[in-house]
Amino acid sequence: MSSVSWIVTTTPQVSGLVGMAKDAGLPVEAVVVGERATAEAVAASGVDTVRWVELGDSTPAEAASTLVADLAESEQPRLVLGGTSSEVKALLGAVAARTGAELLPAVASVEAEDAGLRITRALFGGIAESNEVWSSPVVALADAGSAVQPSGEAAQITAVEGETLPITVVERAVAPQEHVDLGAAKRIVAVGRGVKAREDLALAQELADALGAEVACSRPLAEGVDWFAKDRYVGVSGAHVAPELYIALGISGQLQHMSGMKGAHTVVAVNTDKDAPVFTQSDFGVVGDLYQVVPALTAALKG
Ligand SMILES: Cc1cc2nc3c(=O)[nH]c(=O)nc-3n(C[C@H](O)[C@H](O)[C@H](O)COP(=O)(O)OP(=O)(O)OC[C@H]3O[C@@H](n4cnc5c(N)ncnc54)[C@H](O)[C@@H]3O)c2cc1C
Structure with a gap:
C-alpha cells in the first residue's frame, strides 16, 4: 500500500474531494477519465499530479474501468476518492474489487491519525453516523463538490496508455418524466x-x-x-x-x-x-x- 490518495473523476467538479484528500494528509493524485479539458481543469485544482485516460467521443467512462483498476492494482493507493455519479461509481467499484479495498459510501470526512484514517460517513440515509479508523486501503464515495478556481501552478498531466473496454454509446434517450412537488x-x-x-x-x-x-x-x-x-x-x-x-x-x-x-x-x-x-x-x-x-x-x- 502506497502513501498517496487518488481522486477519480470524469468532471472538473472536485473541490470536495481535493479538500478531503488534503485532510487525509496524503499527496493527491488525480485520475481523470474523459476529455483533455477536464484533465487540465483538474490539474489546476490543487492536486499534485494528474493521470489522464482519454476516451473517444462515443465511449462511456465505464469503458476505462479495467484500465483504472489495473493502475490501482499496480500502485496500491492508500485512499481512493470519487463522487457519486454512476460513471464514477462504476470506476471505483472496479478499483475496490481489484485491490480488495473497502468501498465506503456517503463519506463525509477523512482525517489522518497515527492508527490510520478516521472516516466519518452517513448511515441509513443520514439518520445515523459511523466514525471508524481504517488502517487498510479504502475506496470512498463522497460529495465531489464544485469546480475549483485555478490557482498556483497546474500539476503535470500524464496520459495513461492502454486498452479500454469495447463499449460504444449508440444512442442517448432521456426518459420522459412528469414532475410533482x-x-x-x-x-x-x-x-x-x-x-x-x-x-x-x-x-x-x-x-x-x-x-x-x-x-x-x-x-x-x-x-x-x-x-x-x-x-x-x-x-x-x-x-x-x-x-x-x-x-x-x-x-x-x-x-x-x-x-x-x-x-x-x-x-x-x-x-x-x-x-x-x-x-x-x-x-x-x-x-x-x-x-x-x-x-x-x-x-x-x-x-
Ligand atoms: C438507507 C435507507 C434509506 C431509506 N429511505 C427510505 C425512504 O426515504 N422512504 C421509504 O419509504 N423507505 C426508505 N427506505 C426503506 C425502508 O426502510 C422500508 O424498507 C420501506 O419504507 C418499506 O416500504 P413499505 O412500507 O411500502 O413496505 P413493507 O415494509 O414491506 O410494508 C408493507 C406493509 O403493507 C401491509 N400490507 C400488506 N398487504 C396489505 C393489504 N392488502 N392491505 C393493507 N396493508 C397491507 C403489510 O402489513 C406491511 O406493513 C430506506 C432504507 C434504507 C436502508
Missing part, C-alpha cells in the same frame, strides 16, 4: 408494498381524485419495482412532506419512510397488520385490507 401538496395518498400489482394503483388514484390529493409512495415502489418516478417517494432519502392529510395505504411505517412525512397534520393508516409501526404515528388507523377499505372510502367520499 409533493412538498407543496395539501393532501397525499401514499401507497406501499401492501399494493400487490401495478394495476391496483388505480385504487389509490381514485381515492386521491376523490380527495383532490397527490399520490405518493414508499421507496420500494419507486426504486424497487419502478411503479413511480423517484420524486414520488416519501422519506429520509425521498420527498419531505407536510400535508394537512396523509393517508398511508399498505405502508409498514419504517423510520426511513416516516421521517419524510412527520410534518403531516393528520395521518390515516390502512394496514392488515395491527402491529405495523405506522399505527404508532397515525391519528386514525384502519386494521384491514386496503383492497376492501380503499374502494369503500372512495365510494363514501363520492357519495
Whole structure:
C-alpha cells in the first residue's frame, strides 16, 4: 500500500474531494477519465499530479474501468476518492474489487491519525453516523463538490496508455418524466408494498381524485419495482412532506419512510397488520385490507 490518495473523476467538479484528500494528509493524485479539458481543469485544482485516460467521443467512462483498476492494482493507493455519479461509481467499484479495498459510501470526512484514517460517513440515509479508523486501503464515495478556481501552478498531466473496454454509446434517450412537488401538496395518498400489482394503483388514484390529493409512495415502489418516478417517494432519502392529510395505504411505517412525512397534520393508516409501526404515528388507523377499505372510502367520499 502506497502513501498517496487518488481522486477519480470524469468532471472538473472536485473541490470536495481535493479538500478531503488534503485532510487525509496524503499527496493527491488525480485520475481523470474523459476529455483533455477536464484533465487540465483538474490539474489546476490543487492536486499534485494528474493521470489522464482519454476516451473517444462515443465511449462511456465505464469503458476505462479495467484500465483504472489495473493502475490501482499496480500502485496500491492508500485512499481512493470519487463522487457519486454512476460513471464514477462504476470506476471505483472496479478499483475496490481489484485491490480488495473497502468501498465506503456517503463519506463525509477523512482525517489522518497515527492508527490510520478516521472516516466519518452517513448511515441509513443520514439518520445515523459511523466514525471508524481504517488502517487498510479504502475506496470512498463522497460529495465531489464544485469546480475549483485555478490557482498556483497546474500539476503535470500524464496520459495513461492502454486498452479500454469495447463499449460504444449508440444512442442517448432521456426518459420522459412528469414532475410533482409533493412538498407543496395539501393532501397525499401514499401507497406501499401492501399494493400487490401495478394495476391496483388505480385504487389509490381514485381515492386521491376523490380527495383532490397527490399520490405518493414508499421507496420500494419507486426504486424497487419502478411503479413511480423517484420524486414520488416519501422519506429520509425521498420527498419531505407536510400535508394537512396523509393517508398511508399498505405502508409498514419504517423510520426511513416516516421521517419524510412527520410534518403531516393528520395521518390515516390502512394496514392488515395491527402491529405495523405506522399505527404508532397515525391519528386514525384502519386494521384491514386496503383492497376492501380503499374502494369503500372512495365510494363514501363520492357519495
Ligand atoms: C438507507 C435507507 C434509506 C431509506 N429511505 C427510505 C425512504 O426515504 N422512504 C421509504 O419509504 N423507505 C426508505 N427506505 C426503506 C425502508 O426502510 C422500508 O424498507 C420501506 O419504507 C418499506 O416500504 P413499505 O412500507 O411500502 O413496505 P413493507 O415494509 O414491506 O410494508 C408493507 C406493509 O403493507 C401491509 N400490507 C400488506 N398487504 C396489505 C393489504 N392488502 N392491505 C393493507 N396493508 C397491507 C403489510 O402489513 C406491511 O406493513 C430506506 C432504507 C434504507 C436502508
